[in-house]
Amino acid sequence: MKRAVLLLPVLLLTGCSLYDTPLPGGAALGDHPYHVTVQFTDVLDLVPQSSVKVDDVAVGRVDRIDLGPDNKTALVDVLINGSVRLPANSGAQLGQSSLLGEKYVEITAPQQPTGRLADGSVITRDRTSRSPEIEEVLGALSLLLNGGDIGQIQNIVKELNAAMTGNEPQIRSFLSQVDNLVRDLDGQKDNVVKAIDAMNRLTTTLAGQRDNIATALDQLGPGLKVVTAQRDELTSMLNALDNLSSVAVDTINRSRDDLVGDLRQLQPVLQKLAETGSKLPTALEYLATYPFSDYAAGDVKGDYFNSDIRFNLDLSALLGPQSPIIGGG
Structure with a gap:
């Protein structure tokens, strides 16, 4: 207890803060650590001296946390052991050691690693994320239990029971018909696949003729206008053809013998x-x-x-x- 009392004045006299004091049991940085800046949209309660891990192995620590020039991005400056090689396109996320434990920065490996992180590298905001907080999980669970869909399950079950009670033969017949339909579709699987392939070829052909189809549709409008303008003449012609066909049929019938x-x-x-x-x-x-x-x-x-x-x-x-x-x- 006396040591703690004496340590505080010493820290005040030297102008240091508690965040500058390395945590016991932290990762060894070696003789030549390198700095990497990680951009986050939200760092929650992450603090300096927090661990930096790769596959749950501590490889560094958080040096400082600053606000970006856009006032929307948190810039987390981390120190990583110089012997640790990481891809240049690595990602990062905020993790939590336990349910109520401390936060740490987890460096994640990309699917296709390229290059290497070096001193002064930046992991941009589009490659970072954070895990949900326990408060957020409990809040979402509370919303789900109190006013979400779970409260409606009982009503849904009651309605289903009311709808099915007394209709067992009809439901059984319906399920039998569905089973027959599925069986028939399974038997026609090859034909269905062929029809889908033919539809795909037709779609491809139509896509290739898109310009011609657009031209035809554009020119169809003036043609329809001409047909509309000559509707009376076309109607008269069709009536005359009808009279002619009647006369021709009557003539053939009369002269048949x-x-x-x-x-x-x-x-x-x-x-x-x-x-x-x-x-x-x-x-x-x-x-x-x-x-x-x-x-x-x-x-x-x-x-x-x-x-x-x-x-x-x-x-x-x-x-x-x-x-x-x-x-x-």
């Missing part, structure tokens, strides 16, 4: 033409040089024939009025 009769009468003529076979082309060859054959024309090359040919296609003159083709008995 005559058309069938004409086709039946044409059948013997087509049959005779088919029976002539190759004789008809030969006869047409003789017709061009009638009354001379093509052989006679070949013997007098360089000369010519004067001919007067008349074709009479009146079948009634050839077959007579009593012919079955013309309409006789």
Whole structure:
């Protein structure tokens, strides 16, 4: 007790503070420690001389804590043992040794380490965080228990019991249908995957044609305006086409029997033409040089024939009025 009383005047006379006194059992800094500045948005009750740890091993201590120029950032200057190598992109967070224990700075390793922390390095605010305080946890738990969703669970259970009581067969049937649906979907899994792949390809194609689609949509507006302006003319045209189709159908219905009769009468003529076979082309060859054959024309090359040919296609003159083709008995 006397030592404590005597120590205080000594500290006051030398102008030192308690924060300048190293804590017993602290990390050994070695002969060449290096300074690293860590930026935090909130340092809670962190104080100088607190530990700096890596994987729960003390490797340094907090030297001083200052307020940044923006008045929103806490600058924590830490001293780290010179033999400890840390990546340049390391992170940092505020930890707590126990439920009510002291705060300390935990240096966290990045996923892809690069470089090395050196004297004067800075761990920026986007790479730092802090663990929740016990007061914050208890406050959130109190809010949850007093006015949160847990208080509504009893009401939800009561409503579910009221809704299901007496409806067991319907619920059982519904669950059975859901089970069948899931089973059918599982059986169609390959088709569903193919449909999703096809939809993905379609989406990719549409994305590639985005400019063309945008151009088509832009030009669709003027076209619709023209169609709207000519709506009356289009309606009149469609009505005229409807009248024309009605007249055409009526004409075909009325002339159906005559058309069938004409086709039946044409059948013997087509049959005779088919029976002539190759004789008809030969006869047409003789017709061009009638009354001379093509052989006679070949013997007098360089000369010519004067001919007067008349074709009479009146079948009634050839077959007579009593012919079955013309309409006789």
